[in-house]
Amino acid sequence: MARPNDDRPVPVPSHLPAPLGHTRGPERRFVHQRGVEMRREGVLVLADGAVFEGELAGAAVDVATGELIFNTALSGYQEIITDPSYAGQMITFTYPHIGNYGVNRHDDESRRPFCQGIVVRDLAPRASNWRAEGDLDAFLGERGVPAITGIDTRRLTRHLRDTGVMPGAFGAEETAVCAAAERATGTDGLDLVAGVTVDEPYTVGDPDAPFRVVAYDYGIKTTILRHLASAGCVIEVVPASTPAADVIARDPDGVFLSNGPGDPAAVAGAADIVAALIGELPLFGICLGHQIMGLALGAETTKLAFGHHGANHPVRNEATGRVEITSQNHNYVVQADTVGGGADVTHVNLNDGTVEGLRVRGVPAFSVQHHPEAAPGPHDAAYLFGEFTELMTAVGAG
Amino acid sequence: MPKRTDIETILLIGSGPIVIGQACEFDYSGTQACRVLRDEGYRVVLVNSNPATIMTDPEFADATYVEPLDVASLRRIIERERPDVLLPTLGGQTALNLAVALHDAGVLDEFDIELIGASVEAIHTAEDRSRFKAAMQEIGLGVADSGLAATLDEAMTVADEVGYPLIVRPSFILGGSGTGIAHGPDEMAAIAADGLAASPVSEILIERSVVGWKEYELEVMRDHADNVVVVCSIENFDPMGVHTGDSITVAPAQTLTDVEYQRMRDAAFACIRRIGVDTGGSNIQFALNPADGEMLVIEMNPRVSRSSALASKATGFPIAKIAARLAVGYRLDEIVNDITRVTPASFEPTIDYVVTKVPRWAFEKLPGAVDVLGTQMQSVGEVMAIGRVFAESLQKALRSLESGRVGFEPGDPSVKALSTDDLVRRAAVPTADRLFALAEAFERDVSVERLHEVTGIDPWFLDQLARIITERRDLAALGFDAMSRRDWRRAKRMGFGDEQLGGLWGVDADDVRSARLAEGVAVTYKTVDTCAAEFEARTPYHYGTYEDTDEVAPLERPAVVILGSGPNRIGQGVEFDYCCVHAAFALSDAGYETVMINCNPETVSTDYDTSDRLFFEPLSLEEVRNVCDALTSRGELAGVVVALGGQTPLKLAGALEAAGIPIAGTSPASIDLAEDREQFNALCDRLDIAQPPGGTAVDAPGARAVAEVIGYPVLVRPSYVLGGRAMQIVYTADELDAAMAELATAGSLGREGGLSAERPALVDRFLEDAIEVDVDALRDCAGEVLIGGVMEHIEEAGVHSGDSACAIPPPSLPAGVVSTIAALTRAVAEGLDVCGLLNVQFAVKGDEIFIIEANPRASRTVPFVSKATGVPLAKIGARVMLGATLAELRDDGLIPEPAGGGHVAVKEAVLPFNRFPNVDTLLGPEMRSTGEVMGIDTTFGLAFAKSQAGAGAALPQAGTVFLSLAARDRPGGLAVARRFMELGFAIAATVGTADALTAAGIPVGQVVAKVGETVGTDAVELISSGKVDLVVNTPRGRGPRADGRHIRRAALTQGLPCLTTVAAARAAAAGIAEASASEPAVRSLQEYHR
């Protein structure tokens, strides 16, 4: 019984990459120095000039740049690295050992990583797990993700906590890195969704499933598709810019608004499209999808100092009073005082009181800021997929 | 819902004496619970038989009962205190079992007491292994299939049903004898036969064996609103088959994908909900098949456990404190996270470091014990270390153990000579020293794959170990002079200690330190904050590592560093933690910033709110110096307290002083004076105090020369050890040679340097039939001495003071002797120029008084004396060490008058023999007890009887006494036998003893043969038949004291009180007489101290 199912119930989208080989990346970045095998030295420089020493790993690039954030999850690095929501960002892992259990084909969250790089304290030299098909360093090399290891990631995290997220760069050449860090811009105001959404619609799941759902791909995670499918949906994934009319024309039972990267206000046309769908079809949004729904309802979004990125955030379900431990990954939030009378706040973050869920009054539409699909993270909020199908059932019956 | 207002009084049960499997982690949980429950305004009634605990300090509860943990005493306490509820989940298995017993006996119903935390039903479902398995299967979780068998045929049938390999565990056995793993029917037949024979009830549990699978634990908390969180995941380095208490364990889990981890989390939640633990913490153990991820639930503890103490220290999430709040009605989201002070406790801690726990065993003190680890826990203590990476935390943990090891090093004498194949075979067997066999194997380039195959240890861990060895080799090749900043940083970040590095290059540790500091590679302190720095931490709970930046805040007031006592071990346990914690409280009150350094996760001292700052670090010179330097650069360091943590910190005093660090209290020179035999002899001569004649020697001829002068028997022992370590009574010259040879090489003593001119062996005349007396005293810098307590031992000198019972006030010593002893103690205090605590041991033989030793530090008995008299010796001692005078403290009202003469307190030792079937139970000069209990009552006899009941062997009120006495004990023994006869006991005896008794006119009801003699029933058969109620067996003759061990072992197996000295038998007779003459009564310490 209870064995991790490597053959999960849902077919994986066809455009996912082929399984990983066991081979290491072409350019191993070890040098021999006085008899001691070491990685190449590198530096990480923040836009404010702070310098961190480390060693380079992963994909070989001269300089990697991006907005630095930190994620506090203890496990699930592969899911995080392949989550399109990290587009434009360099991910600092606060847990020091990253790569211990390797990588496998089942834990990818999208067709490729979109993050700009990863920053770790200790990149595992050897992977060990029965599910592993390769090691993380090689995976990063193959998938083009540069990495810097050996960093005092706690210092970096405290720095980002105090200053807020900021751009930075890493690489071998200090002067080049400093220059890049100075030039680097953040993600504010950038439409990062355009870079991660699919070009063409595709369908996932059992064609005979009871519910037909159109999912806006702002950077959708594979596990969300799996959850929708096992809740009884066949999912038509469409590009972020698909007009509302096209969706209505497809006559689905409901519409799903996915997670995705960056600033919700910068996603061209999204809020207007969603505004046109609210009231027309049952809606469920997660993360960026939730923020876009908020914008569509006339609320405002703001950027948090360093966001929420981790797998331990307590959220209270206002209807039941129960606390759910949730997976989170966002820098922007729907501002509570701008929500207005059109919607109720259904979930609240217990750490900082931010809005974690909305339900539109009188209309079948709801959304959450956190990730009920987890991957990585706890399954406490997974019931929300069931609520979505219940909503579609109720609307269908009514 | 906020807290319950329908509760006024809460009864809390502690875990009793420290035993293997139940150590001071329950003092930690109980103390936390007492504190929060009183803060919440409840009246707390606490019961615990263990006087060495902090929780039994009268200030932690409204009424504190140091009484035996049995239904009878609990009933009496309940009758007096009328608690509304009983909280049973914070006192280990003892409290849980007692709560169930109180329920079964109808006491809870009779007094209308509600059980909070866990219901009887939940406890039963979790504790009854077959009910538990059924419950888990019901919710779809996997368990190891099993069945019980009472005959060989049944066993074979069950085995076929369960399938091979399987593990056989006899029911109700001592110490894992008869346990085995069978791979097929042939093996099964043999193992099952052994197992059935080993079980006193002829029953074995046959279970599918998953030896070699990965073992995990999750610490889970639940509130009454069904909010559940995981506080911590723990991965065992040693795979299934080695008890988690004996495994090296690591937090968080290292080798689980998130998919697997979340599946385990879901299973844990399902488990806690099914079992129905209403509120509080539970510990759930899992086994995972490394080949395909199949997961089994092994067991659940529906209470706070050893692992929850570890998880609390590992994450900063105080499980016991929160469990106590949840039990009185709070929800997790209504409780604030102490560390961030802005976020709620309803979250899952995340950490940015690696925590490694390494157990500490005591096999060297238990001759005959087999040093192989299995499914029964055998370790007596543990250390935890925090590092940013596994290698660092492991190496720090190894330094913390104080077993003479500087890190993860090859070349251990125990394995160095083995061929590589033998080495690999050795590594395959889990033992206390397996890690060092692995080190040697990696040094010889044995592959990770090969070692994984034989050990089952995850390749990730093995690879980490291999890397330490590779790095070590690289560093050696590089050489001290070539070390660049980057090299130093890499080495320190892997946890190499300065001494370890010095050893690689033959360079003094001090020079290593200077060289790396010159390169700018200095320690940095990070903070344990529950959140991986996402929020600001308000609690200065630090660990050292080698990173860019440091988080230690400037000092606001003069700081005092208190050095803790490291891992629990036989001879150094919770008593010393009590002293350190008291010092922290007293010095905080006096306006100092208190800074604790310790590495034992079970303790109260390593709770982040015991001191103003906590550094969770090894108590090695390097690490202690680092902390002192860090403080000195941030303000004023008033002093380092080395005298409260036992021998561990005392050993550092000289070197710390040499490094310019101020030592509080008695100077290192005085410490040396007390430890150095020659200097101490000279002092005693000057003070005209008699010592047993003796001398020192570094080799066997030297020892013989001493013995010839002083005469046999002699006592041989090393200097600078605690707990009578390696001490032997020697009757002949040949035995003396053997003893000296052992001292020079034996185990960790050998590693610590063996014998040398600086550390000679001491050879003393052994005083036979002397009464041993212990004194705890205090002297201030102005020269005033306070005698804390004079304790008379029940067993004669020669039984280690830690293993013998003792009483305050002395039951038999004449007043004149007591006052002479007090005067001698004052003289010694003066002579040693003590500033702080002092413990002196005497032996009284007739009218002669000999001094055995003087320790200018807190002793094991300080908490006992404080509980007996109400005088907080450790607190006063701490203040005195920092310069306060007794007069000042008295003026401030900090020195109460000792409690009046209306009561007697008896301390009794608790021994671990039930875990070690092959070890003789006879007491001797090497201490072997793990813990102690106290009996307190109005007379010596009553107090003694309570102490025996508390120690788990209640004295019978009637029945048969079995006597088997050594010839020399017969004169004294006759009087005792007569006393038992008068009390209405029937008497049974072995032949020789029976003859002596009959000759003296004492009727012997049954005479039995000595063991193994063929005619008639022998002693063991008689005892095993259940017809005996009390055993008195003193060792025969003067030779090796092995005779009679079968008798003592049989008594232990039967759970009978077994007294091995005439003095103890006399005390027992007094206790029985008084207990039958008066109605037993209970009183709280607060009442006794009034």
Ligand SMILES: Nc1ncnc2c1ncn2[C@@H]1O[C@H](COP(=O)(O)OP(=O)(O)O)[C@@H](O)[C@H]1O
């Ligand atoms: N079926 C089994 N096969 C192999 N090892 C086992 C099995 N069950 C338990 N063990 C080992 O025995 C240890 C003790 O078992 P456990 O059920 O946890 O008892 P305890 O109550 O003493 O903790 C475990 O930590 C595990 O290593």
Ligand SMILES: Nc1ncnc2c1ncn2[C@@H]1O[C@H](COP(=O)(O)OP(=O)(O)O)[C@@H](O)[C@H]1O
């Ligand atoms: N000369 C002696 N004669 C008889 N017993 C002794 C003598 N010296 C020590 N002992 C016994 O040995 C025990 C341990 O000796 P001690 O010097 O107190 O060592 P430790 O420092 O380990 O406590 C004492 O408690 C006492 O019972």
Ligand SMILES: [Mg+2]
């Ligand atoms: Mg267990």
Ligand SMILES: [Mg+2]
């Ligand atoms: Mg002693």
